[in-house]
Amino acid sequence: MARFGMVLAVALCLTISLFPDTTTALSRNFYSKSCPNVEKIVRNAVQKKVKQTFVAVPATLRLFFHDCFVNGCDASVMIQSTPNNKAEKDHPDNISLAGDGFDVVIQAKKALDANPSCRNKVSCADILTLATRDVVVIAGGPTYEVELGRFDGLVSTAASVQGNLPGPSDNVDKLNALFRKNKLTQEDMIALSAAHTLGFAHCGKIFNRIYNFNRTISVDPTLNKLYAKELQLACPKNVDPRIALNMDPVTPKKFDNVYFKNLQQGKGLFTSDQVLFTDGRSRPTVNAWARDSLAFNRAFVTAMTKLGRVGVKTNLNGNIRRDCGAFN
Numbered sequence: 001m002a003r004f005g006m007v008l009a010v011a012l013c014l015t016i017s018l019f020p021d022t023t024t025a026l027s028r029n030f031y032s033k034s035c036p037n038v039e040k041i042v043r044n045a046v047q048k049k050v051k052q053t054f055v056a057v058p059a060t061l062r063l064f065f066h067d068c069f070v071n072g073c074d075a076s077v078m079i080q081s082t083p084n085n086k087a088e089k090d091h092p093d094n095i096s097l098a099g100d101g102f103d104v105v106i107q108a109k110k111a112l113d114a115n116p117s118c119r120n121k122v123s124c125a126d127i128l129t130l131a132t133r134d135v136v137v138i139a140g141g142p143t144y145e146v147e148l149g150r151f152d153g154l155v156s157t158a159a160s161v162q163g164n165l166p167g168p169s170d171n172v173d174k175l176n177a178l179f180r181k182n183k184l185t186q187e188d189m190i191a192l193s194a195a196h197t198l199g200f201a202h203c204g205k206i207f208n209r210i211y212n213f214n215r216t217i218s219v220d221p222t223l224n225k226l227y228a229k230e231l232q233l234a235c236p237k238n239v240d241p242r243i244a245l246n247m248d249p250v251t252p253k254k255f256d257n258v259y260f261k262n263l264q265q266g267k268g269l270f271t272s273d274q275v276l277f278t279d280g281r282s283r284p285t286v287n288a289w290a291r292d293s294l295a296f297n298r299a300f301v302t303a304m305t306k307l308g309r310v311g312v313k314t315n316l317n318g319n320i321r322r323d324c325g326a327f328n
């Protein structure tokens with residue numbers, strides 16, 4: 001009987017290792033043997049890059065989100081297009097994936113590769129995940145342990161972006177549906193949306209809210225009146241749609257819960273931000289986190305950790321890229 005139990009246990013172990021469950025394959029000490037200083041090396045490279053340009057902070061955070069929502073957190077967003085393959089980064093939705101986010105990962109990879117034991121041991125997907133935590137901390141956000149062990153994806157196509165990223169005019173139903181597809185709840189969605197406490201957006205994304213909302217009124221009535229005027233000044237009718245605006249008009253370089261306080265005052269930049277307050281289903285959460293920044297920080301850490309588990313690749317359907325921008 002004991003013998004049978006043993007055989008069963010061995011068989012179970014074999015099954016588990018042959019078919020790794022992608023949600024449990026991640027661990028905090030994945031590189032403890034192969035590259036024990038991975039966290040420190042990445043953090044130093046990120047800090048160096050951010051000292052050169054703060055833009056790297058929001059750029060990295062957004063890059064991580066776009067990577068995870070399209071084909072999983074597998075650095076597929078980093079792949080450069082080739083004559084034969086139009087990659088994810090060349091889909092029009094990428095327009096503000098600022099080059100500095102890509103460069104954060106490239107610089108951190110360079111620093112890792114300069115270390116003989118880490119050389120080509122750490123996936124680009126994990127580097128991006130670590131760098132994202134590091135930029136959040138630099139901007140004043142909460143720190144958290146990062147799960148590691150993602151492998152880099154073997155596929156990246158512009159076509160795969162279509163329909164997988166939220167748009168600035170989305171309502172709560174649309175946002176919930178997209179996030180649910182990635183096993184994220186409405187609370188996760190609201191917490192992650194607060195990433196818009198940092199960074200920039202382009203005038204072209206908000207023209208509809210400040211000039212021709214619909215056939216009867218020009219300005220979105222959920223916009224704070226004074227803020228709408230400011231936006232019209234910053235984005236006059238025929239301005240270059242590439243002109244950039246702060247997403248958080250109050251503390252644009254600080255990761256904080258002011259995002260939610262802004263929503264309470266009608267100062268959400270996008271429709272997709274403001275609806276979190278106007279829709280009665282999400283408003284209680286916005287109010288709670290506007291009041292309690294620690295509760296928000298906890299929810300953000302939970303949501304980022306779950307985001308980091310989306311579509312993770314294993315050694316069976318991924319690898320460790322030698323160059324984050326190209327397949328091996």
Ligand code: HEM
Binds near residue numbers: 175192202203
């Ligand atoms: C909830 C639905 C979301 C929508 C509709 C949305 C949409 C957008 C859009 C349209 C922009 C500006 C692009 C431009 O004008 O160039 C933007 C910027 C940004 N988004 Fe989101 N986003 C969403 C969620 C998220 C999430 C979950 C994160 C990260 C966790 C995120 C991080 C950022 C950051 C940091 C920026 C600023 C980028 C920069 O300054 O380079 N967004 N987002």
Ligand SMILES: *[C@@H]1O[C@H](CO)[C@@H](O)[C@H](O)[C@H]1NC(C)=O
Binds near residue numbers: 214215216217221
């Ligand atoms: C325009 O928007 C306002 C405010 O949301 C709404 O009351 C009105 O019915 C809309 N008009 C049209 C023609 O869609």
Ligand SMILES: CC(=O)N[C@H]1CO[C@H](CO)[C@@H](O)[C@@H]1O
Binds near residue numbers: 089091092
């Ligand atoms: C940064 C980046 O890769 N931008 C590209 C986004 O997609 C547009 C349209 O396909 C390209 O023209 C940009 O070069």
